[in-house]
Amino acid sequence: MKLEGEAHFPSDELARRRERVYLVLCGVFLGTLAMLNILGITRFLDLSVEVFGITVPFAVAVGVLPYPITFLCTDLISEIYGRRRASFLVWVGLLLNLWVVFILWIGGLLPGFDTVDPVSGEVLQDAAGRLPVFFEIQALTFGAVAASMIAYLTAQFCDVMVFHYIKDKTRGKHLWLRNNGSTLTSQMVDSIAVILITHYYARALPVDPSRSLAEQLLIFILSGYLFKMSAAMLDTVPCYLAVKYLSSYLEADPKRAYRV
Numbered sequence: 001m002k003l004e005g006e007a008h009f010p011s012d013e014l015a016r017r018r019e020r021v022y023l024v025l026c027g028v029f030l031g032t033l034a035m036l037n038i039l040g041i042t043r044f045l046d047l048s049v050e051v052f053g054i055t056v057p058f059a060v061a062v063g064v065l066p067y068p069i070t071f072l073c074t075d076l077i078s079e080i081y082g083r084r085r086a087s088f089l090v091w092v093g094l095l096l097n098l099w100v101v102f103i104l105w106i107g108g109l110l111p112g113f114d115t116v117d118p119v120s121g122e123v124l125q126d127a128a129g130r131l132p133v134f135f136e137i138q139a140l141t142f143g144a145v146a147a148s149m150i151a152y153l154t155a156q157f158c159d160v161m162v163f164h165y166i167k168d169k170t171r172g173k174h175l176w177l178r179n180n181g182s183t184l185t186s187q188m189v190d191s192i193a194v195i196l197i198t199h200y201y202a203r204a205l206p207v208d209p210s211r212s213l214a215e216q217l218l219i220f221i222l223s224g225y226l227f228k229m230s231a232a233m234l235d236t237v238p239c240y241l242a243v244k245y246l247s248s249y250l251e252a253d254p255k256r257a258y259r260v
Contacts, residue, residue, distance in 0.1 A: 029073035068231035155190035
């Protein structure tokens with residue numbers, strides 16, 4: 001792997017070092033993505049707080065918890081390896097989404113030891129009115145997967161695009177600005193898309209029919225976004241430290257991009 005502007009190819013050890021770090025960042029990104037797709041909306045956390053005697057609602061899907069780390073990974077790859085490698089990882093993430101869906105689909109299609117209706121062939125619910133755990137997870141994952149894939153693609157490409165737009169405009173300065181600016185913009189896009197699609201397409205949000213739908217959707221969107229925004233702010237210092245360390249360890253100039 002050669003840096004733009006380098007007269008010679010790096011040593012074998014340096015090339016291996018650069019590839020290892022890239023693989024680690026990709027592994028964390030893809031592993032986190034697979035985990036959040038499976039966890040998804042299997043549970044919503046009630047993190048409401050009381051301020052001056054007023055309860056402020058705050059509801060976050062458990063799948064949102066690891067999501068901010070994916071943006072940190074793409075920001076680090078964008079900074080050290082360049083836009084093309086970050087965009088490539090986003091496409092691999094999409095394929096991973098499809099792979100998860102395929103395994104869940106075929107896992108439910110193949111025969112198992114579940115009790116099935118002899119006429120329809122459908123898996124029967126137990127005495128408590130619940131399907132076997134696998135099929136409940138499958139239903140929730142299928143219900144949210146369209147939302148997550150559309151929101152994922154939109155948000156991640158938005159993150160990469162805004163990151164490099166700010167980097168170009170600031171001539172490679174102010175890492176904090178492009179790290180936070182790209183992440184906050186893309187996560188707003190993600191929060192709106194995933195909630196609206198999950199509700200209107202998958203009908204998978206735990207909404208109360210006796211309350212205002214618009215109010216509940218707004219709570220879900222703002223709760224998810226505020227959580228992601230807080231995480232993005234907190235990762236600014238780790239991002240700076242990681243870029244500083246990796247720039248030295250990989251003998252890389254973040255103002256230049258790697259050739260792919």
